Amino acid sequence: MNRLYPLKVGDFVEPEPRIIYLGDCDKTMLLGNFFFLIQGTNGSLLVDTGVTKSDADRFNASMVQQPADDPFAQLDKFGVSLESIEIVIATHLHWDHVSPAILAMPNARLYVDRREIDSVVNPPHPWFAEFVYTEVLDQLLRDNRIVYTRDGDDIAGGISVMSTPGHTLGGQSVVVQTARGNAVVTGDVCFTYRNLEEDRPVGFNCGLVDCFASLERIRRRADIVLPSHDLSVLERLPDGV
Numbered sequence: 001m002n003r004l005y006p007l008k009v010g011d012f013v014e015p016e017p018r019i020i021y022l023g024d025c026d027k028t029m030l031l032g033n034f035f036f037l038i039q040g041t042n043g044s045l046l047v048d049t050g051v052t053k054s055d056a057d058r059f060n061a062s063m064v065q066q067p068a069d070d071p072f073a074q075l076d077k078f079g080v081s082l083e084s085i086e087i088v089i090a091t092h093l094h095w096d097h098v099s100p101a102i103l104a105m106p107n108a109r110l111y112v113d114r115r116e117i118d119s120v121v122n123p124p125h126p127w128f129a130e131f132v133y134t135e136v137l138d139q140l141l142r143d144n145r146i147v148y149t150r151d152g153d154d155i156a157g158g159i160s161v162m163s164t165p166g167h168t169l170g171g172q173s174v175v176v177q178t179a180r181g182n183a184v185v186t187g188d189v190c191f192t193y194r195n196l197e198e199d200r201p202v203g204f205n206c207g208l209v210d211c212f213a214s215l216e217r218i219r220r221r222a223d224i225v226l227p228s229h230d231l232s233v234l235e236r237l238p239d240g241v
Contacts, residue, residue, distance in 0.1 A: 002040035002158050004176050004183050005240035006226055006233050007074040008032045009050045010063040019191045019229075021201045021208070031192070031229040033063065033096050035071060036185050037078060038176055042156040044080045045087040046108075047174045047185045048228075051099035059095045059131060071101050083107055089155060091187025091228065092168040093120055094131045103136060110140055111155055113163065114148040116170025117141075128169070128206070162221060164189045166211030167202055173218060176241070181223025183241045189214045192230040 010033040016023035019031070033056075036047035050071025056063045067073065075082070085105045090098050090112040102108055120129045120137060140146050149155070149172065151163035158177035165171045167188040174185040189211060191202050196218065201211030218225065224241055226233055 001179050002038055002176050003240055004178060004185070004226070005037045005039075005078070006034050006237065007037055007050065007071070008034050008231075008234065009069050009071050009074065010053070010056060010065040011231070012060060012063045017203045019203060020194060020198075021203045021205070021211075023200075023203060029192075030231065032231045032234075034226075034228055034233070035097070036174075036226065037075070037080065038159060039078070040157065040159075042159070043086070044078070044084055045089065045156060045159065046085060047089050048091055048097040049088055049099050049101040049105075050074065051096050051101060055099050055101070055133075056096070072104070087111060087155060089149075089159075089161065089172075089174050090116070091173065091185065092116055092171045093137065094168070094188065095133055097187070097228070098133065098136065100133060100136050103139065109145045109147050111147045111149050111161070113150070113161075113170035113172050115165070116168060116172075117146065117148070119169040162217065164214035164217060166205050166207050166209075166214045169206060171214070173214075175221060178224070178241045180241055182221060183224040183226060184218055184222035185226045186218055186228060188228050190218060190225070190227045192227050193225065193232065194230075195227070196225060 016027040035050035038045040053065040123129045164173045
């Protein structure tokens with residue numbers, strides 16, 4: 001049976017309206033940057049890559065990362081070698097989800113929705129590629145290390161993807177069968193539990209209608225929800241799922 005662990009690589013503060021659509025402009029929110037480790041009969045898989053502090057500084061120099069929170073330190077703590085990782089499922093391509101860390105995983109292929117790739121390679125507006133390590137994506141494409149996914153694809157035993165656009169055009173969530181039921185890693189269509197519980201899309205979005213539909217899809221599918229930036233996931237799931 002699969003086990004799923006949220007791994008925090010940093011802390012940062014954002015204005016509430018960026019996280020909660022039409023939120024209070026006078027408030028900020030303390031958040032975490034996460035990636036996720038899945039361990040099961042298929043070995044060790046990742047959802048997103050994590051990001052080092054030195055790489056994160058290019059996009060958000062205010063992110064705080066303790067030495068133990070470095071993504072490579074996190075994997076080492078679980079006894080996961082970089083060479084052993086063959087599957088990395090990308091919820092989307094923003095810098096805090098797919099970073100140069102994947103280039104240190106020589107056998108890893110990135111599983112990503114084709115619409116997400118297209119929105120960066122041929123963006124409808126330059127903004128859509130603004131928050132992406134485009135040089136990393138270019139390298140992965142040159143090396144044939146991209147696997148295109150579609151809604152409902154089975155990636156490995158008990159692990160599948162579910163299309164959840166809205167934050168980005170090709171966003172996807174990852175559904176993991178665990179002993180406690182279906183655990184869903186939401187990606188950034190659901191930054192925090194509050195987005196889901198209040199039915200409030202993320203403020204950083206490219207389509208409100210898609211956001212609402214994706215939140216409802218997550219609610220219907222998930223027994224356990226793991227948002228990508230909610231620090232309380234560590235309190236709710238201290239030992240993973």
